[in-house]
Amino acid sequence: MAKLELQNVKKNYGATEVIPGIDLTIEPGEFLVLVGPSGSGKSTLLRMIAGLEETTGGNIVVDGDDITRTDPSARDLAMVFQTYALYPHMTVEQNMSFALRMRKEDPAAIAQRVEEAIVLLDLAGLEKRKPGQLSGGQRQRVAMGRCIVRNPKLFLFDEPLSNLDAKLRAQTRLEIRKLHDRLGATSIFVTHDQVEAMTMADRIALLKDGTLQQLGTPQDLYLNPANTFVAGFMGTPE
Numbered sequence: 001m002a003k004l005e006l007q008n009v010k011k012n013y014g015a016t017e018v019i020p021g022i023d024l025t026i027e028p029g030e031f032l033v034l035v036g037p038s039g040s041g042k043s044t045l046l047r048m049i050a051g052l053e054e055t056t057g058g059n060i061v062v063d064g065d066d067i068t069r070t071d072p073s074a075r076d077l078a079m080v081f082q083t084y085a086l087y088p089h090m091t092v093e094q095n096m097s098f099a100l101r102m103r104k105e106d107p108a109a110i111a112q113r114v115e116e117a118i119v120l121l122d123l124a125g126l127e128k129r130k131p132g133q134l135s136g137g138q139r140q141r142v143a144m145g146r147c148i149v150r151n152p153k154l155f156l157f158d159e160p161l162s163n164l165d166a167k168l169r170a171q172t173r174l175e176i177r178k179l180h181d182r183l184g185a186t187s188i189f190v191t192h193d194q195v196e197a198m199t200m201a202d203r204i205a206l207l208k209d210g211t212l213q214q215l216g217t218p219q220d221l222y223l224n225p226a227n228t229f230v231a232g233f234m235g236t237p238e
């Protein structure tokens with residue numbers, strides 16, 4: 001389990017200040033939901049943690065190590081995207097084992113890790129299929145599997161359920177949360193969906209215009225909103 005500290009993390013695109021400076025600590029084993037309207041900077045923040053986007057200022061620290069300038073491939077984390085980003089020409093098995101094969105890990109060990117993930121994610125029987133022959137929910141689980149086999153310290157989810165229909169979304173929410181608990185992972189889950197935040201989070205961090213509006217448990221934000229924006233977002237009755 002990893003502890004993640006964001007210390008005054010900033011992002012500018014040219015002259016545009018997208019994130020003026022965020023301080024946030026995510027505790028080991030925590031499931032933090034990062035929520036906020038479209039354009040509030042959620043993806044930018046995740047991408048900086050993953051190293052896919054450079055920071056303009058501040059530090060990103062995992063278990064005491066400053067990884068702000070660490071190459072993305074050397075960061076011990078995994079990111080699940082809205083579009084899943086699966087390789088279309090590879091089978092389920094090949095998609096899931098790809099990163100491990102690149103790292104030249106022992107083939108027998110790879111096969112075992114993939115097999116475990118397939119069972120855990122209820123994908124047995126689909127090993128030889130390609131992404132085009134899977135449902136949206138199954139593709140989503142393959143994307144999860146690709147992360148799990150690497151056994152990362154930290155999971156980053158960028159709206160991974162947006163492409164699923166409402167029923168599957170509700171079910172997959174629970175599956176992801178269970179998986180997090182079972183793996184003893186630390187996770188940041190981005191969504192713009194208030195219900196998703198309420199049902200999944202240990203704590204919610206609510207962003208608006210790149211600024212943290214409130215950090216707390218779902219109950220905190222709902223019952224004691226820090227401002228009218230938080231109240232409006234959480235649906236707190238007046």
Ligand code: ADP
Nearest residue numbers: 013016018036037038039040041042043044045
């Ligand atoms: P969210 O994920 O919360 O919808 P984003 O992090 O994608 O928000 O975007 C935050 C802000 O940064 C938006 O105003 C967006 O237009 C801007 N932005 C994102 N990526 C870029 C980029 N590559 N160049 C310029 N502006 C960007």
Ligand code: MG
Nearest residue numbers: 042043044158
């Ligand atoms: Mg986004």
